[in-house]
Amino acid sequence: MSETATPAKTDQKRAINRLKSMYPLRNLVQQDYIDTLNASNEGKPTVWAMLNYWEGDLPLKAMGLNIVYPENYSTLLASTGSAESFLDASDSDGYPTHLCGYGRSTIGYSYRMMKDLNGRIPPEAPLGGMAKPTLLLGSGIICDARFKWFQALGRYFDAPQWVLEMPMMGTAEGTEPDLEGYQIKFLVRELQAFIAFLEKLLGRKMDWARLEELIDLAVKIHETNWQISELRKSIPGPMHSTDFWSSMPPSLFFAGDMATALKLYQDMLAEVQERVNNKIAGINYPEKYRIVFSELPPWHSLKFFDSLAEKGWNFVFESRGYHAPRPLDFSHVSDPLEKLARLSRNFIFSIHPCALEDGIANPVAEVYLQTAREFKADGFFLHPLISCRAASAGLRSVQDFLMKRLNVPTLWVEGDIIDKRVFNPQETLARAEAFEQTMEHYRKVRKAQGLDW
Template sequence: MKDLGEIPPEAPMGGMPKPVLLMSAGSLCDARYKWFQALGRYLDAPVWVLELPHLGVKEGLMEGAYDQAIRFMVEELREFVGFLEKLLGKKMDWDKLEDISNDIIDMNRIWYETNELRKARPCPMHSRDFWTCMTGCLYPAGDLKALKKMYQDLYDEVKYRVENKIAACPNEKYRLVFAELPPWHSLKFFDRLAERGWSFVVESWAYHPPKPIDLSQVKDPLERIAKFTYQWFAGYFEESEKQGEQMGYFGYPYLEYARDWQCDGALLHPLLSCRTATNHLMYVQDRLIQKSNVPSLVASGDIVDLTLFDPEDTLRRAEAFEETMDHYKEVRKKEGLGW
């Protein structure tokens, strides 16, 4: 095929320039590094695979395991810096790295606290806003100071809404958690559910910032980066262990969400073309109902093939699902679950 490895002519903004480096990560999904490796067929660019330890809950809590994981990540990051310096022919600007990483960590903290505010009843901020705003933290680019100010403004706005009981969804009847990747092509769908009083108060674990930890005493910026990143996983281990849950990330966070954000139900969105992001959803569905009496509505879809998502059918089922949510609300009340 003549255009393989070329930039498609219709690519937005003229397409991406040919990369000097393919930076992949062994985190969560195998495609992240195997795909970049396979791209070698078309791009004569080196590939670097960043490491992130994937421990089980019990193993992650073993004595010394946390420190070892951080040590490993820091060593890997140091190797990576050396590699970058060689590749680019210039030295790392440590002050700049310090500044950037602090901004990112800070930004994520503000964003985390913003999402904490969504625990309020009525919920002041809806999932649609989450999906519009999460990119700045997850893919930080451009002017970080401006970005940080945006998140601070957002926080202030959401806080104001909480104080004044301004609801994101005017008649908040049901509070829901959504997982995982949304139907980007049909976000309007959430509005239709909002009309029915469905308020999406929290969503997809991997897109939420990690639980903040105090990193001010950590001198080495690489260690700060490592601890901040590993927190996505480790931040849930202790609670997960207490609850006897084994899937510390991907799985357990939804139990915490359901409890702390007081969810009546979950909307799960399995995808064919991103299986890693969603192949745990059956398990999540089971854990939610077993542990917390929170039922799930499963709406299959895709982020590539629009035809796999049927909004009309989902809406029809949503109507029936309301009865299910009502039922489990009673069950939770009887079991003294508190919401």
């Protein structure tokens, strides 16, 4: 049991005890949309980029480009209830409805902009909309849609597309002794080609000193985020998942000014540390259950987490694929592109040796076994998405290993990141009530097996 939390003294009406340091981080990404619109109005080039695990973000920033991320903008469309008309536009142009909700809403947005409005931003777009892109940066990391949906946008825009490569191995193959050097060489060659392309497109040279500065900032941002994650293992959990989701863009794709982001994350680290010192929880109710969420939340229904917080459900960790990886030692690396390659590759490969040691082929399952142990999870909330294969495919393995190895139960709730019609909050709350009995039962089972939570 972990009923040690003390309700926060302030703002007793809110079920989730939001971190004050989260709000300015959330605002940073919003500023990016405004800056990109301004840049576009001034005739400057702008970029739409896919999440690329830092491989391309930093060269783009070093070249002074304004970037927006349609994946992130789609979460905004969902959370403001603006997605439906764009989904309809995608459907009407012939795209299958089973495709990624983010992809469909971006396709619909592009269709509206270029086919209906002659290049103008759809007036119904929140936050002023995304400016018309002059470059599309796709990525081969984790999800096939990350390069296919931008390729599909060639139907609407004449912006060129570049696709970044990233090795994606099986666990056993990912630990071959000569692999690292060969992959780094591949990634450095890819980055060299990407930068040569950017220089040609923009008619100016890469600012290498600026790139090195940004890589250093990136490393520090990740180190700070890693420290925040480590503090979140405390009981009670000091930071609720909703605060992570609201503040992740400046770490996940370096939204906003990176020096500002680093300062704000340091503020967040201090606030979380203070909560840990004073045993203050991320919810304003006694922490009865420590829950881990996987993988992407129902952006359209985030208020649903308030109802669970009132029942003492503290979402202590979440979305492992969106967190900064364990920091690397870069002291022996001087070439900025090699540093960048290692920084990005670290996200994918850092877990393989542990998984192999644990006898598990699926690294996602290994990640969550570690999370369950380290965060002393009472249960997992698994959220397979009707329109996202990447975030859903491995969840049965996660469910199976959590139960077989650790007797940690899972609540399996199908839903979607964009389409709110497939998520039923009331039914889920009813199931959550029954799931509490399950969690209580398995606490006893774990204790009987000698586990300490």
